[in-house]
Amino acid sequence: MSLPPGFLDELRTRSSLSQVVGRKVMWDARKSNQGKGDMWAPCPFHQEKSASFHVDDRKGFYYCFGCHAKGDAISFVRETENVGFMEAVEILAREAGMPMPERDPRAQEKADKRTELADVMELAVKWFRLQLRTGGASAAREYLERRGLRQDVCDRWEIGFAPDSWQGLWDALKGKDIPDELIIGAGLAKPSSKGGKPYDTFRGRIIYPIRDARGRAIAFGGRAMDPDDKAKYLNSPETELFDKGRSLYNVKNARVAAGKGQPLLVAEGYMDVIALSEAGFGACVAPLGTAITESQLAMLWRISDEPIITLDGDTAGQRAALRLIDLALPLLEAGRSLRFAMMPEGQDPDDVLKSAGPAAVQSLLDAAVPMVQLLWQREVEGKVFDSPERKAALDKSLREKIMLIKDPGIRSHYGQAIKDMRWQLFRAKSGGGGGTQPRRQRGQPWGSKAPQGPSAGAKSSMLATSGDARATEHLREAVILAACISCPEVVEAFEHGLESMTCMDREHDRLRDLILRHASEGAQVLRDRIRDAIGPDGLENLMSQRHVAITPCIRKPGNVDITTMTIAEELAKLSAVRGLMDEVNDAADDLSGEADEGVTWRLAEAARAAELAQRSGQEDKAEYVIADNGARLDRDQVAKSRSMFDQIDFSKGGKKSH
Structure with missing residues (x-):
């Protein structure tokens, strides 16, 4: 049977020799360089212990310096599987997803x-x-x-x-x-x-x-x-x-230059390729007037594991980069990806070379961003995430893109990278970074800032002096953080609540940040990250505190149900107490003049609500409702709070008359 012209070239392009050979040998990790496609192993054709069998993945050839066996993927399958030429071609075509052509006389x-x-x-x-x-x-x-x-x-x-x-x-x-x-x-x-x-x-x-x-x-x-x-x-x-979709301009010369160690660059047109090559960037190709196709991407990865896409700094160039991301995501493999070097606005590589020289181009190449970062920029650029619904829409969109990745290991790393960038975005906007935050101003929602203690007017009130509320809040924070560390599997369900929980001191703030960023990596990795950040004694001091150590979820680490209940209850109580304390402070500040019936009534109601919150920490027979942040709130407390506000005439600062 004769094969149609170009079939074998396409088969060799789609087949990775190192993957074909890797099924039969054990690579020498010390001698091999997977990033450059330079792989070494003991020869599968004769008995030896040294790694004298060399595979050049970019050129698609192997050679043994011991027995002098040499060839390509087809000859390797023929020799190791003891099959004929056409059968070897059929095996490789099946693995590459290429249908064998019909017999053509x-x-x-x-x-x-x-x-x-x-x-x-x-x-x-x-x-x-x-x-x-x-x-x-x-x-x-x-x-x-x-x-x-x-x-x-x-x-x-x-x-x-x-x-x-x-x-x-x-x-x-x-x-x-x-x-x-x-x-x-x-x-x-x-x-x-x-x-x-x-x-x-x-x-x-x-x-x-x-x-x-x-x-x-x-x-x-x-x-x-x-x-x-x-x-x-x-x-x-x-x-x-x-075939325009299966061809690249300057592919032969670029393959030779890339084999000598130059990074593979993908430009937009002929003049860009010529200008870059003449300036010393010899491993440069261009698609032929169209968006990069799947076949062209396979050709690029055949030459280099991480080509750099150099795109014009205009809207069309950026759109081309974003289309390429969607094409590449399902095809990613370990060690095989793309990087993107964006030219200045309105310029292409040829313009940069003429205006600033090769050093400027090299700087742009050195600053090339990985594909995951460009994916993130596409989803967040020009958008405002000031509501849970918008954040949820962002999460949904990114989750859908990440699920396109077939390799589970790469999918996991993409998820972690996205989580890190998401954390940095929302922490920057929320003013995170540790330490205490200014006291909530009147009119702000409860819990929007960490409480800073009562004002001068409130300090003299019996409500403020009846107990150390701040110490209690600190204890609740410690229990929440310790519970998350003991069972990080539950953290995802409480991400919003934890993000909005501004801690009372820098140590707790750092712990909360580490939990949100690394919980998905597992309990041991999370503990290692925390020890690296706060020292070996910091974690042990937290977990050994008496009020933490006696918590059921700490005594039975890894119990999802108990940990979920503990975190939900503590978040709810912490939110309720802080909200009530803010109201107490505001009411106390109003006592700058003559106390009227409305202010007195508000203080009394606040005191009663605070007492109920304290009591809920000693016995738990309440029914709960789920708040927007995932925390559980006492149904009776919610109802009483609503009733209290229904009776307040805010326009007069006092109680409504009936």
């Missing part, structure tokens, strides 16, 4: 035709290059000189020119007895709809030859000289040689 005929088409394309390359030296190409030469392309650069990149004539190339090829069907089949001419001679595809354009990974000319890109031309850039039509 004309396959050899097609292969011969592709060879003929490639020969015609080489004739066209020479003719276009010759036209660039004629008098009719003076404007094109001036344009190239303005863009910084000297004659030696044009020769190196085989740049040519298509005169503004209908049959210039056609007549030249016909003069060499090239059949019509080959000229049209190569995409160099189009049939006339009026019955006349076929006409040239490229007219009045600067020509850039496009070569495949084997170095064959398969297509052309043409830049219009007429500024009013509807198509500024024009590519060859798709032919038996050229």
